Amino acid sequence: MSLLEVSADSTAERFAQLSLDLHDSVGLEETVQAVVDFALQALDCSHAGVALVVNGRKLEIPAVTDPVVAEIYAFQVNGGNGPLADALRDHSTIHVRHTADDDRWPEWAAKVLDLGVRSVLDVPLTTAAGTVGVLGLYSTQPDAFGRDEEAIAHILARHASIAVATARHEDNLAQAVDARKLVGQAMGILMERYHLDDDQAFAVLRRYSQDTNTKLRDVATQLIETRKLPH
Incomplete structure (x- = not known):
């Protein structure tokens, strides 16, 4: 068996375990926390978090892996420009290969650089009702998210989208x-x-x-x- 096949088998096993963890989760916050914890393992990123849209407008941050992500989200939720708002508005994945070289959101880039973050991947969580949130992945290494990592992130986002929709339905x-x-x-x-x-x-x-x-x-x-x- 090749190294690629071993890696694929390992990823499949991890997603199978994630499905079980999400099924056993009680409530929205526990569900989302399972997603961000899984992201650290499956994608080898340094930090992860989820931002959710509440009542069609307000942003809620139900799960982060550490205070670094909380600061990054707080900056954007409190009016600072950044990829989070763009990912939500455009329903699109935003990839920042190196925060030192990206000039789309200068204040945000300076903030995350100061926190030690070098690359970012924001993936929208989308259901039949529209975009319900964003899965944010962060790394202290530049260009940490290649094509394979982005593909896994999209699979994770689909799992998360379904789990969030189900958890919200059950809560309602x-x-x-x-x-x-x-x-x-x-x-x-x-x-x-x-x-x-x-x-x-x-x-x-x-x-x-x-x-x-x-x-x-x-x-x-x-x-x-x-x-x-x-x-």
Whole structure:
């Protein structure tokens, strides 16, 4: 067996293990953390992180391997130009072979150089709904990501995209179930206190939700905690 075949077999085994790890992950943050931890092993990069789009606009940083990545993301999230925004906007992979030679984002390049980063690969996480985030890979060595590494990064990004979409769907379902339980409990309090039927109790909650511009779940929570409806 050739060295190339051994390497391919090893990578396949690692992705098989990643699939199991992602399946066993509980919640979005644990899922994304499994992805960045895997990136360090499979791609031999120095640092890795994931930035996710929340509610279509806001950026959230659920997982990084170390403070270096947190600083790089914070610079861009707080308004500094960099490849992260371009990867999200253009749904494209951005490859910086050497941060000392790249002049596309001068302030960002100076920042990452100061942190010891010499090469960067930002790969968008894309689902049927669009780009949901970016997988960022960083190395202290220049030109650390060749054609093979980029191919592996794209496979990893596909795994991550599916895992993130699944985790978010499960989180949304869990929140919906929790909200129904809270609303049901709040309705029970109103029905007992004011001798209402279930339709009337729900109408009261909905009216307070609309009048106070408060989510129905939050109205129910306040009623349960204080035994009073919001003013």
